[in-house]
Amino acid sequence: MRTRLSLALSIATACGWSLAADAASGSGVTSAGEHKKVHPAAAPASTSPTPAGAGGLPVGWRQDLVTPAPSGAAAPATTQPPATPPDNASRSGAPSPATPDTGAASGVTTEKKTPAVTKIFLPLGDSTGVAGFWSQKTFVIVADHAVAMDAAALRDSGPFSALNVHLLGDSAIITVPTGRQGSLSLSKAPGGWILATEDGSGHPHQTSSITPEQKDGGVLYPMPKAGRVIALADPSSGARLQIGTSAEEVSGGTTFRHHVGYEIWPAAQGVVFAVESDRINVRSGAGGPFIDAIGQNAAPVVNAMPSSLADDDVDWSWLGLRPLTPAALREDFRRRWTQAALAPPESRGGPRLAAARAAFAMGDAKTARSIVDTAVKDQPALAGRPGVMLLAAAAALLSGDTQAASALEQPDPRENGSFWRGLYLARAGGDRAKAAALLAVGYPRLKTYPQPLREQLQPEAATFIAQNGSEGDLGALGELSPDPAFDPARAFLLLRHGDRQGALAAFERLAARRDDRQVELGREQSIGLKLQLQRISPAEAATAYRDLFLQARLVGRELDVRKAQIAALMQAGSWREALHAIDEMESVFPDQRSADSSQVETILDNLTNASDHGANTGANDVIDSVALVESHIDQIPDTVVKGRILAGLATQLQAIGLPGQAASALEKALSLAADDTLRAEWGARLAEADVAAKRLGQARRALDETADTGAPSDVVSRRRVIAAGLLAQEGGKDEALQMLAQDESDAALDLRGRLLEEQRKWADATLVVGRLATRKLPEKGDLSNMQQDLAIRLASDAARVNDWATLDRLRDWIGGRRMTAERQRVFTLLVTSPEEDLRLRSGQR
Structure with missing residues (x-):
């Protein structure tokens, strides 16, 4: 072996x-x-x-x-x-x-x-x-033994x-x-x-990764079985490299990481430092390479990344965000800017982007955006890089140009990019719950952001999460800083926990401060809470919101305040004023037109179908409603509600004497009917409008095309009356009377009475109109103009056949009630018999 x-x-x-x-x-x-x-x-x-x-x-x-x-x-x-x-x-x-x-x-x-x-x-x-x-394109292996x-x-x-x-x-x-x-x-x-x-x-x-440690005024990069640090010039660029070796596998990361005075390059094994500043020292430490700054007034070296070097981190790699001191951030930007200025024109892309990231980390989003725009203008290919796209969008967002930051609307596969997408949705007026959830995921990362960005973004994110987040999202906030900048978040947390009185007091305190943003937020929320607590009416809330427009505009909250005003007007039932407020808002914020379609739909529905559009509504009000509906109807989608609005509009058009336009509105409504029953009802109304417009053929066609055997009895009766009226106008009065013989609806009795009156069949007419009067005339009380006319009509029919029994009953029933002078004179003349007239003349009673 x-x-x-x-x-x-x-x-x-x-x-x-x-x-x-x-x-x-x-x-x-x-x-x-x-x-x-x-x-x-x-x-x-x-x-x-x-x-x-x-x-x-x-x-x-x-x-x-x-x-x-x-x-x-x-x-x-x-x-x-x-x-x-x-x-x-x-x-x-x-x-x-x-x-x-x-x-x-x-x-x-x-x-x-x-x-x-x-x-x-x-x-x-x-x-x-x-x-x-x-x-x-050369792979370099460095061994610390010869x-x-x-x-x-x-x-x-x-x-x-x-x-x-x-x-x-x-x-x-x-x-x-x-x-x-x-x-x-x-x-x-x-x-x-x-x-x-x-x-x-x-x-x-499995390859272990390197987690930097702050230690002894510098940063240690611990590695298993760490070897020596080898100095080497990069074969391609000539950069001064300090290479930390290890006798065991350990990954140095997959992305470039920029620091003040040095960089960490991607490494398949070990860790590679590219040192730019003479004040940066890299040496073998206890357990791995150790890096620190030397010399008087040198920017301190800090561990700017709490996680391992193997992370592909959006904040770190794409935005260059590290928890450096303001002095270190300024020094980093100065170096990056100098490198970009001294680089050859064809090689300025990388240094410019590094300078833009440094400016962004300082909180100078406008400078960062300007540098990125210049780099992309000179090298258009840079615009397609995900890191550059995110940097440009984030810089635009923090510069106040939400529209130019729309690239952040698309989801990024990296979870660590969720904060910036959430911030975009929050500022752009997107889904508030979704924005709060994304901000909550990224909120803990704010602790590692540079101080200028952290102070700018953390209170805003905390406030938004406290106001719009779920119960699970609220847990990401932890214990809030005592800094007054977090007072709005604390006020919203009181509200979320059900303490509306405490929240109102907190918001009123904010309204008394000198900070414009907190003053506006305090006033806005106080109005809403007072409305909820019924301390003010919806109309008073709408007026208060309008008075807040200018201040809200100065802090970028005008859109939200206008939306709150519209909601208050709708709650007050001020439909015309609410629609005018929407028009005004859309003139200031044109991109809100499609977003407000549901509110416009609700308002138009109420304008055309409110219960007081009858006798209690003046002609001018109806004309105003018609004009508003016609000018906004195209802003809402084609739904059943839109069909109902069109049908209501037709009723108003007929009320002001425009049956032809009413018929056109009903023709559009028919295609939006939810079922055959509704289609049959609207078809009947269309036929009535056509009859009023003297378009008998079209009226007949409307009835035929909307027939429904399963329609309710009242709809069937209404359609029968219209058909009988058409038949009578075509010369078939007897056939029309026969069609209505068994129909006892008010409309059928009215039409039968008129047909009988036209045929001078006064006795029959008296019977039919009498049944109608029994239903329509109240037992007591004043009579409307239409009711007075009906009483005179019945009296006229009865008088033509000397039906004194009917006339006497009618005189006793109606005679003592107030009518207009002319109607009173005619009615008295009709119901007074010769004997009664003689007695009145002789003074006998």
Whole structure:
């Protein structure tokens, strides 16, 4: 059984590599990186591999830790061995050709093609600290021990063909050029590390992450089995790097993290610091790299991220929010701004975005927005990046331009971006409950925000959650700060707990302060609470809200106050005033037109179907209602309610003498009827309007097209009367009378009486009109004009046939009641018999 060290030596020798100990004995890699091919036969017997097999690579490549391409798969063109003698040595930094043994030890004939290699073993040892990161399209591995290795055997190994090993003092630097970032992975194995392509068949494993710790005036980045910190210039950019290594797997994160004077780069293994300031010092600490600031007046280094470096955090990565002091924030912005100004025009995108994030963290949203707009104008491709979109939208939102922040309306898959979406919905007037829930999820994160943003956003978020959140959302608030900025939230919490009197007192105290926002909020909420407690009427509340418009406009609350005023007007039943208030609001806030359709629908429904639209409503009021309804009817959706509004509008149009327009409204209403019964009723009303407009053919067609055998008896009777009236106007009065013979409804009796009167059948007319009068005339009390006319009509019919019995009863029943002078004269003349007239004249009674 081989030991771990023996296994590492065996694999290294089979691969054509050697350890530093071999270099000391005259074989392997020199300190300058030169090497020579080590023949398998020259290795010690205990570590020599079996002879090379089919495929052309040494047998070591086929062990557990190295996986060739699937059987039968041809190697890439780059793996075809060149016709170069096997003893040719490579120069420093260039891989040597990998020509297999021709059989001196095994007698196996070499094939022309080699299988593609997907993973290789790096014999770096168990105690060597290692880090790995991407420098553009080159993967860089840093080892904190000078482990010499021979890369000649990898010449034709496909993805690892250009691997280079370079000794730098007491460290080893391994570089692997590839076609793209992220195509390689690094994992720990006994005796070293495995470098594999992304589609290699390595076993899945969990990688721990790094959680920074504030300590001794700096920040410690603890890692398991931490190695040394290696200084290195980035091969691509030349940036000054300080690389923390570890002998165990640990991830340095997946995103760039900007700090004052330095950055943390993404790292597959270990942690990589890109140091910009001479005042930033990175050294090996107790358990990992330790970073602090040196020199007088240096901005202090703080742990600006409480979670692990492996988090892909929206606030951290996209917005650059860290809990730095105001001085540190200003210094960070100064550095970022300077870097952006000094960068070449074609390379300013990144520095500009970094400067925008720094300005945003300072609370200067307008400057951040201006910088982002300039960067996107010069490089339009930046606009499509999610991080840039969020930064631009958040900066617009905090600048007061809610419309430009509409990108925040779309849900972000990251839960840590919920706060900004919730803040957008809250300020844009969206779903309040949803906005409060999103704010509650993100509220704890505000504690880690920079002080300027925290002081600006935390009281606002707490107030909104307290006012609109669910019981579960309220738990996110915890114990509120005693700062007076949180007094509005405390007042809403009193209200949520049912203490309306206490809440009213709290809001009235806010109304007496000097802070414009708190004064407006206190006044607004006090009006609403007084209305709930019935200390003021809805009309008084509406007036109070109107007086608050100007102050609400100054603090961005005008829309909410206008909505409260409209609700108060509707509660007061002031439908016309409420509709005028909606029109006024929409002129100030045009985007509210569609949002107010339900209120407009309710108002129009009340304007057209209120119970006092009869005798108690003046003609001018009806005309005003008709004008308002016609000008707003297109703002509401096509529903049954809209059909009812149109039918009510038709009634009003007929009342002011516009039967043709009434018919048009009813034609639109028919298509919105909920069922055949309602359609039959509206069809009858349409036929009546057509009759009034002298459109008899259309009236007949309206009846035919809306017929319903299952309609209620009153609807059937109404339709029968209309049909009989049409028949009479067409010359069929007898047929009409026969159609109505069994119908005792008021409308049927009225029409029968008129038809009989037209035929001069006064006795029959007296009987029919008498039955109608019995129903319509009250036993006592004053008579309306229509009732007076009905009494005179009955008296006239009875007088024509000298039906003094009817006239006497009518005189005794109606004679003592007040009528208009002209009607009284006619009625008295009709019901007075000659004998009665004689007695009156002679003074006898």
